[in-house]
Amino acid sequence: MTVTTLGPCRFRSPRSGFVSEEERVPANIIRGPGRDDDPGALFELAGPREMLFFDPPRVRAGIITCGGLCPGLNNVIRSLVRELHGGYEVREVIGFRMGYGGLDPRNHHEPVVLHHASVDDIHQQGGTILGTSRGPVDVAAAVDNLIRRKIDMLFCIGGDGTQRGAFALYEACKARGHALAVVGVPKTIDNDVLYVDRTFGYLTALEEARHVIDAAHNEARSVENGVAVVKVMGRHAGFIAAGATIASQDVNFTLVPEVPFRLDGEHGFLAAVIERVRERGHAVVVVAEGAGQDLFPTEPKATDASGNVKLKDIGPFLAKAIGEAFAAAKLPLTLRYFDPGYQIRSRPANCEDAVLCDMFARQAVHAAMAGKTGMVVGQLHGTFIHVPTSLIASGAKQLDTDGLFWHSVLAANQQPDRFG
Protein backbone atom coordinates (compact mmCIF):
# COMPACT_ATOMS: atom_id res chain seq x y z
CA MET A 1 0.00 0.00 0.00
CA THR A 2 2.20 2.85 -1.23
CA VAL A 3 1.07 6.43 -1.04
CA THR A 4 1.46 8.83 -3.93
CA THR A 5 4.84 10.54 -4.26
CA LEU A 6 5.18 13.79 -6.16
CA GLY A 7 8.26 12.65 -8.09
CA PRO A 8 11.83 11.38 -7.80
CA CYS A 9 13.75 12.21 -4.62
CA ARG A 10 16.96 14.02 -5.54
CA PHE A 11 17.91 15.91 -2.40
CA ARG A 12 19.85 14.45 0.51
CA SER A 13 18.17 14.80 3.91
CA PRO A 14 19.87 16.69 6.74
CA ARG A 15 18.20 14.31 9.25
CA SER A 16 19.35 10.91 10.51
CA GLY A 17 17.78 7.61 11.62
CA PHE A 18 16.34 6.92 8.18
CA VAL A 19 13.71 4.34 7.38
CA SER A 20 13.66 2.52 4.08
CA GLU A 21 10.98 2.99 1.42
CA GLU A 22 10.61 -0.79 1.35
CA GLU A 23 9.69 -1.28 5.02
CA ARG A 24 6.04 -2.20 5.60
CA VAL A 25 3.67 -2.50 8.56
CA PRO A 26 0.94 -5.19 8.25
CA ALA A 27 -2.63 -4.38 9.27
CA ASN A 28 -3.05 -7.81 10.88
CA ILE A 29 -0.40 -9.07 13.28
CA ILE A 30 -2.13 -11.82 15.27
CA ARG A 31 -1.25 -15.36 14.18
CA GLY A 32 -2.39 -18.72 15.48
CA PRO A 33 -5.10 -21.35 15.29
CA GLY A 34 -8.22 -20.18 13.54
CA ARG A 35 -6.47 -17.02 12.36
CA ASP A 36 -6.01 -16.07 8.79
CA ASP A 37 -2.32 -15.77 7.92
CA ASP A 38 -3.12 -12.91 5.58
CA PRO A 39 -1.27 -9.84 6.89
CA GLY A 40 -3.90 -7.57 5.31
CA ALA A 41 -2.86 -4.19 3.95
CA LEU A 42 0.87 -3.46 4.16
CA PHE A 43 1.45 0.18 5.03
CA GLU A 44 4.54 2.28 4.42
CA LEU A 45 6.55 2.84 7.57
CA ALA A 46 6.63 6.51 8.61
CA GLY A 47 9.90 8.23 9.48
CA PRO A 48 12.71 10.29 7.96
CA ARG A 49 13.78 9.40 4.41
CA GLU A 50 17.39 9.68 3.27
CA MET A 51 16.43 11.24 -0.06
CA LEU A 52 13.90 14.05 -0.35
CA PHE A 53 11.67 15.35 -3.12
CA PHE A 54 11.94 18.91 -1.81
CA ASP A 55 15.11 20.91 -1.38
CA PRO A 56 14.67 21.99 2.28
CA PRO A 57 15.99 25.58 2.13
CA ARG A 58 13.53 26.35 -0.69
CA VAL A 59 10.45 24.92 1.01
CA ARG A 60 7.39 26.96 1.93
CA ALA A 61 5.03 25.04 4.19
CA GLY A 62 1.48 25.75 5.31
CA ILE A 63 -0.40 24.53 8.36
CA ILE A 64 -4.15 24.53 8.91
CA THR A 65 -6.51 23.31 11.65
CA CYS A 66 -10.15 22.46 10.88
CA GLY A 67 -13.24 21.00 12.57
CA GLY A 68 -13.86 20.88 16.32
CA LEU A 69 -11.29 21.58 19.00
CA CYS A 70 -9.19 18.77 20.39
CA PRO A 71 -6.52 18.76 23.12
CA GLY A 72 -3.10 18.84 21.45
CA LEU A 73 -3.79 20.96 18.37
CA ASN A 74 -1.21 23.51 19.47
CA ASN A 75 1.28 20.75 20.28
CA VAL A 76 1.00 19.48 16.71
CA ILE A 77 1.40 23.00 15.29
CA ARG A 78 4.46 23.57 17.47
CA SER A 79 6.17 20.30 16.57
CA LEU A 80 5.45 20.80 12.85
CA VAL A 81 7.05 24.25 13.01
CA ARG A 82 9.99 23.03 15.08
CA GLU A 83 10.66 20.05 12.80
CA LEU A 84 10.34 22.15 9.65
CA HIS A 85 12.57 24.96 10.90
CA GLY A 86 14.85 23.10 13.29
CA GLY A 87 15.08 19.71 11.58
CA TYR A 88 15.05 20.75 7.91
CA GLU A 89 15.74 24.49 8.01
CA VAL A 90 12.96 25.27 5.57
CA ARG A 91 12.49 28.73 4.18
CA GLU A 92 9.07 29.65 5.54
CA VAL A 93 6.15 28.22 7.51
CA ILE A 94 2.76 29.86 7.21
CA GLY A 95 -0.22 29.26 9.47
CA PHE A 96 -3.53 29.63 7.64
CA ARG A 97 -6.20 31.00 9.93
CA MET A 98 -9.75 29.85 10.70
CA GLY A 99 -9.73 26.47 8.97
CA TYR A 100 -10.24 25.95 5.25
CA GLY A 101 -12.13 29.26 5.07
CA GLY A 102 -8.76 30.93 5.66
CA LEU A 103 -7.41 29.56 2.36
CA ASP A 104 -9.76 31.82 0.43
CA PRO A 105 -8.39 35.41 0.47
CA ARG A 106 -11.92 36.77 0.09
CA ASN A 107 -12.53 35.77 3.71
CA HIS A 108 -9.80 38.15 4.90
CA HIS A 109 -8.14 35.85 7.41
CA GLU A 110 -4.56 36.99 6.87
CA PRO A 111 -2.18 34.02 7.43
CA VAL A 112 0.57 34.28 10.03
CA VAL A 113 4.24 33.45 9.58
CA LEU A 114 5.29 30.88 12.17
CA HIS A 115 8.80 31.02 13.56
CA HIS A 116 10.65 28.87 16.04
CA ALA A 117 10.04 31.49 18.75
CA SER A 118 6.43 32.26 17.92
CA VAL A 119 5.32 28.72 18.86
CA ASP A 120 7.45 28.59 22.00
CA ASP A 121 4.79 28.03 24.66
CA ILE A 122 1.66 27.36 22.61
CA HIS A 123 1.55 23.70 23.63
CA GLN A 124 0.54 24.80 27.12
CA GLN A 125 -2.72 26.24 25.77
CA GLY A 126 -5.86 24.42 24.72
CA GLY A 127 -7.63 25.31 21.45
CA THR A 128 -5.69 26.24 18.33
CA ILE A 129 -3.65 29.40 17.86
CA LEU A 130 -4.60 29.32 14.18
CA GLY A 131 -8.35 29.19 14.75
CA THR A 132 -10.63 26.65 13.15
CA SER A 133 -13.95 26.41 11.34
CA ARG A 134 -16.47 24.17 9.70
CA GLY A 135 -18.04 24.76 6.32
CA PRO A 136 -17.12 24.56 2.66
CA VAL A 137 -14.31 26.39 0.90
CA ASP A 138 -14.05 27.35 -2.74
CA VAL A 139 -11.40 24.82 -3.74
CA ALA A 140 -10.38 26.70 -6.89
CA ALA A 141 -9.85 29.91 -4.90
CA ALA A 142 -7.94 28.00 -2.21
CA VAL A 143 -5.65 26.39 -4.77
CA ASP A 144 -5.07 29.73 -6.53
CA ASN A 145 -3.97 31.12 -3.19
CA LEU A 146 -1.67 28.18 -2.42
CA ILE A 147 -0.05 28.49 -5.84
CA ARG A 148 0.29 32.28 -5.57
CA ARG A 149 1.94 31.89 -2.16
CA LYS A 150 4.23 29.17 -3.57
CA ILE A 151 3.20 26.70 -0.88
CA ASP A 152 4.93 23.32 -1.42
CA MET A 153 3.39 21.39 1.41
CA LEU A 154 0.19 21.74 3.43
CA PHE A 155 -0.34 20.06 6.79
CA CYS A 156 -4.04 19.54 7.43
CA ILE A 157 -4.82 18.85 11.09
CA GLY A 158 -8.38 17.63 11.43
CA GLY A 159 -10.92 14.84 11.41
CA ASP A 160 -12.53 12.89 8.58
CA GLY A 161 -14.05 15.99 6.98
CA THR A 162 -10.71 17.80 7.03
CA GLN A 163 -9.01 14.83 5.39
CA ARG A 164 -11.69 14.72 2.67
CA GLY A 165 -11.13 18.44 2.16
CA ALA A 166 -7.37 17.82 2.01
CA PHE A 167 -7.92 15.22 -0.67
CA ALA A 168 -9.98 17.68 -2.72
CA LEU A 169 -7.11 20.21 -2.49
CA TYR A 170 -4.56 17.57 -3.46
CA GLU A 171 -6.58 16.53 -6.52
CA ALA A 172 -7.19 20.13 -7.59
CA CYS A 173 -3.48 20.92 -7.29
CA LYS A 174 -2.61 17.84 -9.30
CA ALA A 175 -5.03 18.94 -12.03
CA ARG A 176 -3.31 22.36 -12.05
CA GLY A 177 0.18 20.78 -12.24
CA HIS A 178 1.22 22.22 -8.87
CA ALA A 179 3.35 19.81 -6.84
CA LEU A 180 1.74 20.18 -3.42
CA ALA A 181 2.41 17.64 -0.70
CA VAL A 182 -0.82 17.39 1.27
CA VAL A 183 -0.26 15.52 4.50
CA GLY A 184 -2.95 15.00 7.12
CA VAL A 185 -2.59 14.70 10.87
CA PRO A 186 -5.68 12.90 12.20
CA LYS A 187 -7.49 14.76 14.95
CA THR A 188 -10.52 13.86 17.00
CA ILE A 189 -11.24 13.30 20.65
CA ASP A 190 -13.76 10.69 19.50
CA ASN A 191 -10.85 8.34 18.57
CA ASP A 192 -12.84 7.08 15.61
CA VAL A 193 -10.25 7.34 12.82
CA LEU A 194 -9.50 4.17 10.85
CA TYR A 195 -5.86 2.99 10.83
CA VAL A 196 -5.07 5.06 13.91
CA ASP A 197 -4.72 3.14 17.20
CA ARG A 198 -5.33 6.26 19.20
CA THR A 199 -5.91 9.82 18.03
CA PHE A 200 -4.28 12.61 19.99
CA GLY A 201 -6.60 14.27 22.50
CA TYR A 202 -8.45 11.07 23.31
CA LEU A 203 -6.58 10.30 26.53
CA THR A 204 -6.87 13.91 27.70
CA ALA A 205 -10.60 13.63 27.05
CA LEU A 206 -10.77 10.49 29.19
CA GLU A 207 -8.89 12.17 31.98
CA GLU A 208 -11.23 15.16 31.94
CA ALA A 209 -14.34 12.99 31.60
CA ARG A 210 -13.19 11.00 34.58
CA HIS A 211 -13.02 14.16 36.73
CA VAL A 212 -16.61 14.94 35.78
CA ILE A 213 -17.70 11.36 36.50
CA ASP A 214 -16.05 11.60 39.93
CA ALA A 215 -18.12 14.72 40.61
CA ALA A 216 -21.24 13.03 39.27
CA HIS A 217 -20.63 10.03 41.50
CA ASN A 218 -20.16 12.24 44.56
CA GLU A 219 -23.35 14.13 43.79
CA ALA A 220 -25.38 10.97 43.22
CA ARG A 221 -24.25 9.07 46.28
CA SER A 222 -24.57 12.01 48.66
CA VAL A 223 -28.35 12.23 48.35
CA GLU A 224 -31.29 9.88 48.57
CA ASN A 225 -31.93 8.11 45.28
CA GLY A 226 -29.38 10.18 43.41
CA VAL A 227 -28.98 9.62 39.67
CA ALA A 228 -26.28 11.47 37.74
CA VAL A 229 -26.30 11.55 33.95
CA VAL A 230 -23.06 12.58 32.20
CA LYS A 231 -23.12 13.20 28.45
CA VAL A 232 -19.77 12.96 26.69
CA MET A 233 -18.81 13.50 23.05
CA GLY A 234 -18.74 10.70 20.52
CA ARG A 235 -20.88 11.15 17.45
CA HIS A 236 -20.58 7.71 15.92
CA ALA A 237 -18.34 5.90 18.38
CA GLY A 238 -18.43 5.42 22.13
CA PHE A 239 -14.68 5.36 22.84
CA ILE A 240 -14.81 8.27 25.31
CA ALA A 241 -17.84 6.87 27.19
CA ALA A 242 -16.29 3.40 27.27
CA GLY A 243 -12.76 4.48 28.22
CA ALA A 244 -14.00 6.86 30.93
CA THR A 245 -16.14 4.07 32.37
CA ILE A 246 -13.15 1.76 32.65
CA ALA A 247 -10.94 4.50 34.07
CA SER A 248 -13.51 5.60 36.63
CA GLN A 249 -14.98 2.24 37.69
CA ASP A 250 -17.84 4.24 39.26
CA VAL A 251 -20.18 4.21 36.27
CA ASN A 252 -23.23 1.95 36.37
CA PHE A 253 -24.62 2.46 32.88
CA THR A 254 -22.70 3.24 29.68
CA LEU A 255 -24.68 4.01 26.54
CA VAL A 256 -22.88 4.20 23.19
CA PRO A 257 -23.89 4.56 19.53
CA GLU A 258 -22.70 1.03 18.73
CA VAL A 259 -25.23 -0.63 21.07
CA PRO A 260 -28.88 0.32 20.52
CA PHE A 261 -31.03 0.20 23.64
CA ARG A 262 -34.67 0.20 24.68
CA LEU A 263 -35.91 2.54 27.38
CA ASP A 264 -39.09 0.75 28.41
CA GLY A 265 -40.13 -2.73 29.38
CA GLU A 266 -39.01 -5.22 31.96
CA HIS A 267 -35.49 -5.41 30.52
CA GLY A 268 -35.30 -1.83 29.37
CA PHE A 269 -32.80 0.79 30.53
CA LEU A 270 -35.24 2.66 32.81
CA ALA A 271 -36.23 -0.49 34.74
CA ALA A 272 -32.52 -1.25 35.22
CA VAL A 273 -31.84 2.23 36.64
CA ILE A 274 -34.78 1.91 39.05
CA GLU A 275 -33.59 -1.52 40.16
CA ARG A 276 -30.05 -0.26 40.72
CA VAL A 277 -31.28 2.74 42.77
CA ARG A 278 -33.61 0.54 44.82
CA GLU A 279 -30.68 -1.74 45.63
CA ARG A 280 -27.80 0.71 45.98
CA GLY A 281 -29.39 4.12 46.51
CA HIS A 282 -27.69 5.84 43.60
CA ALA A 283 -26.61 5.43 39.95
CA VAL A 284 -24.19 7.04 37.49
CA VAL A 285 -25.08 7.00 33.79
CA VAL A 286 -22.57 7.95 31.06
CA VAL A 287 -24.02 8.49 27.61
CA ALA A 288 -22.19 9.22 24.37
CA GLU A 289 -23.85 11.97 22.36
CA GLY A 290 -24.50 9.64 19.41
CA ALA A 291 -26.21 6.96 21.51
CA GLY A 292 -29.94 6.24 21.22
CA GLN A 293 -30.53 8.39 18.15
CA ASP A 294 -33.15 5.88 16.97
CA LEU A 295 -35.27 6.83 19.99
CA PHE A 296 -36.09 10.17 18.36
CA PRO A 297 -38.74 10.59 15.69
CA THR A 298 -37.32 10.34 12.18
CA GLU A 299 -37.67 13.69 10.52
CA PRO A 300 -35.55 15.52 7.96
CA LYS A 301 -32.16 15.69 9.62
CA ALA A 302 -30.49 19.07 10.06
CA THR A 303 -26.78 19.37 9.27
CA ASP A 304 -23.99 21.70 10.37
CA ALA A 305 -21.99 23.89 8.00
CA SER A 306 -19.76 20.95 7.04
CA GLY A 307 -22.67 18.63 6.31
CA ASN A 308 -22.40 16.62 9.56
CA VAL A 309 -25.83 15.50 10.79
CA LYS A 310 -26.83 17.45 13.90
CA LEU A 311 -27.56 14.90 16.58
CA LYS A 312 -30.61 14.96 18.79
CA ASP A 313 -29.67 15.77 22.36
CA ILE A 314 -29.77 12.40 24.09
CA GLY A 315 -28.62 13.74 27.49
CA PRO A 316 -31.65 15.84 28.52
CA PHE A 317 -33.91 13.30 26.79
CA LEU A 318 -32.58 10.53 29.06
CA ALA A 319 -32.72 12.73 32.15
CA LYS A 320 -36.38 13.51 31.43
CA ALA A 321 -37.20 9.85 30.80
CA ILE A 322 -35.53 8.85 34.09
CA GLY A 323 -37.51 11.54 35.93
CA GLU A 324 -40.79 10.31 34.45
CA ALA A 325 -39.99 6.65 35.20
CA PHE A 326 -39.21 7.41 38.86
CA ALA A 327 -42.41 9.46 39.16
CA ALA A 328 -44.44 6.59 37.67
CA ALA A 329 -42.80 4.20 40.14
CA LYS A 330 -43.53 6.69 42.95
CA LEU A 331 -39.87 6.76 43.91
CA PRO A 332 -38.19 9.97 45.04
CA LEU A 333 -35.33 11.03 42.79
CA THR A 334 -32.53 13.59 42.84
CA LEU A 335 -31.25 13.98 39.32
CA ARG A 336 -27.99 15.70 38.38
CA TYR A 337 -27.15 16.37 34.74
CA PHE A 338 -23.63 17.06 33.40
CA ASP A 339 -22.70 18.11 29.85
CA PRO A 340 -18.92 18.69 29.89
CA GLY A 341 -18.25 18.25 26.13
CA TYR A 342 -16.71 21.65 25.32
CA GLN A 343 -15.00 21.81 28.70
CA ILE A 344 -13.26 18.53 27.87
CA ARG A 345 -12.15 19.17 24.33
CA SER A 346 -10.77 22.65 24.95
CA ARG A 347 -8.22 21.45 27.53
CA PRO A 348 -4.49 21.40 26.80
CA ALA A 349 -3.05 17.97 26.02
CA ASN A 350 -2.01 15.73 28.87
CA CYS A 351 1.42 14.13 28.96
CA GLU A 352 0.63 11.07 26.83
CA ASP A 353 -1.21 13.09 24.22
CA ALA A 354 1.64 15.61 24.14
CA VAL A 355 4.04 12.79 23.24
CA LEU A 356 1.65 11.48 20.59
CA CYS A 357 1.18 14.94 19.04
CA ASP A 358 4.91 15.40 18.70
CA MET A 359 5.33 11.98 17.07
CA PHE A 360 2.47 12.52 14.61
CA ALA A 361 3.73 15.97 13.66
CA ARG A 362 7.33 14.95 13.03
CA GLN A 363 6.32 11.95 10.92
CA ALA A 364 4.06 14.27 8.90
CA VAL A 365 7.03 16.54 8.14
CA HIS A 366 9.29 13.63 7.15
CA ALA A 367 6.58 12.36 4.78
CA ALA A 368 6.00 15.76 3.16
CA MET A 369 9.72 16.39 2.66
CA ALA A 370 9.93 13.08 0.78
CA GLY A 371 7.12 14.33 -1.49
CA LYS A 372 4.41 12.06 -0.10
CA THR A 373 0.97 13.47 -0.81
CA GLY A 374 -2.72 12.60 -0.51
CA MET A 375 -1.89 10.81 2.71
CA VAL A 376 -2.46 10.91 6.45
CA VAL A 377 -0.09 9.79 9.20
CA GLY A 378 -1.62 6.75 10.86
CA GLN A 379 -0.58 4.45 13.65
CA LEU A 380 -1.05 0.70 13.93
CA HIS A 381 0.35 -1.52 16.67
CA GLY A 382 2.13 1.53 18.08
CA THR A 383 4.00 2.08 14.79
CA PHE A 384 3.55 5.20 12.66
CA ILE A 385 2.52 4.61 9.07
CA HIS A 386 1.50 6.38 5.87
CA VAL A 387 -2.16 5.86 4.94
CA PRO A 388 -3.68 7.04 1.64
CA THR A 389 -6.27 9.71 2.48
CA SER A 390 -8.90 7.88 0.45
CA LEU A 391 -8.59 4.93 2.84
CA ILE A 392 -8.83 7.06 5.99
CA ALA A 393 -11.86 8.86 4.59
CA SER A 394 -13.57 5.62 3.55
CA GLY A 395 -15.16 5.00 6.94
CA ALA A 396 -14.85 5.41 10.68
CA LYS A 397 -13.67 3.25 13.53
CA GLN A 398 -16.21 2.02 16.08
CA LEU A 399 -16.09 0.05 19.29
CA ASP A 400 -15.86 -3.70 18.76
CA THR A 401 -18.67 -4.88 21.02
CA ASP A 402 -17.19 -8.39 21.02
CA GLY A 403 -13.77 -7.08 21.95
CA LEU A 404 -11.82 -6.81 25.20
CA PHE A 405 -12.40 -3.09 25.59
CA TRP A 406 -16.20 -3.25 25.57
CA HIS A 407 -16.11 -6.38 27.74
CA SER A 408 -14.07 -4.42 30.29
CA VAL A 409 -16.82 -1.79 30.26
CA LEU A 410 -19.45 -4.44 30.98
CA ALA A 411 -17.26 -5.94 33.70
CA ALA A 412 -16.76 -2.54 35.32
CA ASN A 413 -20.36 -1.35 35.27
CA GLN A 414 -22.10 -4.73 35.50
CA GLN A 415 -24.77 -3.66 33.05
CA PRO A 416 -26.42 -6.32 30.87
CA ASP A 417 -25.21 -6.84 27.28
CA ARG A 418 -28.39 -5.30 25.96
CA PHE A 419 -31.34 -3.28 27.30
CA GLY A 420 -34.63 -4.54 25.92
Ligand SMILES: Nc1ncnc2c1ncn2[C@@H]1O[C@H](COP(=O)(O)OP(=O)(O)OP(=O)(O)O)[C@@H](O)[C@H]1O
Ligand atom coordinates in the same frame (compact mmCIF):
# COMPACT_ATOMS: atom_id res chain seq x y z
N1 LIG B 1 -15.95 15.97 1.07
C1 LIG B 1 -15.38 17.13 1.39
N2 LIG B 1 -14.74 17.87 0.44
C2 LIG B 1 -14.16 19.03 0.74
N3 LIG B 1 -14.12 19.56 1.99
C3 LIG B 1 -14.73 18.89 2.97
C4 LIG B 1 -15.39 17.64 2.74
N4 LIG B 1 -15.88 17.21 3.92
C5 LIG B 1 -15.57 18.14 4.82
N5 LIG B 1 -14.88 19.14 4.27
C6 LIG B 1 -14.38 20.34 4.96
O1 LIG B 1 -13.45 19.99 5.98
C7 LIG B 1 -13.57 20.89 7.07
C8 LIG B 1 -13.69 20.12 8.36
O2 LIG B 1 -14.79 19.20 8.30
P1 LIG B 1 -15.69 18.91 9.58
O3 LIG B 1 -16.29 20.18 10.08
O4 LIG B 1 -16.59 17.80 9.25
O5 LIG B 1 -14.65 18.50 10.70
P2 LIG B 1 -13.73 17.24 10.87
O6 LIG B 1 -12.44 17.48 10.19
O7 LIG B 1 -14.48 16.01 10.46
O8 LIG B 1 -13.48 17.28 12.41
P3 LIG B 1 -14.47 16.88 13.60
O9 LIG B 1 -13.98 15.57 14.07
O10 LIG B 1 -14.29 17.95 14.59
O11 LIG B 1 -15.85 16.84 13.04
C9 LIG B 1 -14.76 21.77 6.80
O12 LIG B 1 -14.32 23.04 6.40
C10 LIG B 1 -15.50 21.05 5.70
O13 LIG B 1 -16.22 21.90 4.85
Ligand SMILES: O=P(O)(O)OC[C@H]1O[C@](O)(CO)[C@@H](O)[C@@H]1O
Ligand atom coordinates in the same frame (compact mmCIF):
# COMPACT_ATOMS: atom_id res chain seq x y z
O1 LIG C 1 -17.97 21.76 17.34
P1 LIG C 1 -19.38 21.37 17.23
O2 LIG C 1 -19.94 21.82 15.94
O3 LIG C 1 -20.20 21.71 18.41
O4 LIG C 1 -19.39 19.77 17.09
C1 LIG C 1 -19.26 18.89 18.14
C2 LIG C 1 -18.65 17.61 17.60
O5 LIG C 1 -17.28 17.77 17.41
C3 LIG C 1 -16.57 16.70 18.01
O6 LIG C 1 -16.03 17.19 19.21
C4 LIG C 1 -15.51 16.20 17.09
O7 LIG C 1 -14.54 17.18 16.93
C5 LIG C 1 -17.60 15.64 18.26
O8 LIG C 1 -17.29 14.81 19.34
C6 LIG C 1 -18.83 16.45 18.48
O9 LIG C 1 -19.95 15.75 18.06
Ligand SMILES: [Mg+2]
Ligand atom coordinates in the same frame (compact mmCIF):
# COMPACT_ATOMS: atom_id res chain seq x y z
MG1 LIG D 1 -15.82 14.76 11.36
